[in-house]
Amino acid sequence: MRKAILLAVLLLSASAPLRAGEATIELLQGGAKILSLKTLSSGPAAQGAELFAGDTLVTQPGATAHVRFASGALILVKENASFKVSGLGKKVTVSFDKGEFLIGLVKKLEKDENFEVRTPAAVAGVRGTLFWGLSDEKLTSTFACFESELAISAQGQTQILKPGDKVQIAFGEKPGKVEPANVPLAYLDTFAASGNVEAMKDLARKGATPVKKPFWKK
Secondary structure: OHHHHHHHHHHHHOOOOOOOOOEEEEEEEOOEEEEEOOOOEEEEOOOOOEEOOOOEEEEOOOOEEEEEEOOOEEEEEOOOOEEEEEEEOOEEEEEEEEEEEEEEEOOOOOOOOEEEEEOOOOEEEEOOOEEEEEEOOOOOEEEEEEEOOEEEEEOOEEEEEOOOEEEEEOOOOOOOOOEEOOOOHHHHHHHOOOOOOHHHHHHHHOOOOOOOOOOOOO
């Protein structure tokens, strides 16, 4: 019965036909699993594995994963995170059910490219930027911008984050007011997996802000 339910969910969640892998698990430290639309099954994730449209990656306790997209976007996720890949080629959507993530685009998107991040509470429009996000157990989302700008939309309202800004969005509500994030660059090291995150730090240094308090708290 559980297997049948899983297969039904995977079929319903597909938003595009299958194609070459949309993304690759570049680094994986600890355990994770892939809910695969291609094979209609769930199995252990491995470094080098591809993610296709409709696939979901789930990281286990203590795990960290780095996922690189064909566009050059890089997603770093911590333990107990879950996100689904959808869209095609230049139009990609990453939907987080839960978890903490760091997302960077190493090159700016072209006019015909789109990279969107969704959580249960909000949608983040991404264009050539680096930002942190968290979707917690209460379905509340928090976003902090490191570089460039980030458009956060929920319930028909949009807030624009600039470097050093953060905003929190409760499920079913409009974005809260923009506040200082004060993100320490050293925090990026907590996303390291079998290496470092210097590429992300280089992006963050463009919009570095002074450190005063943890950026995910008020």
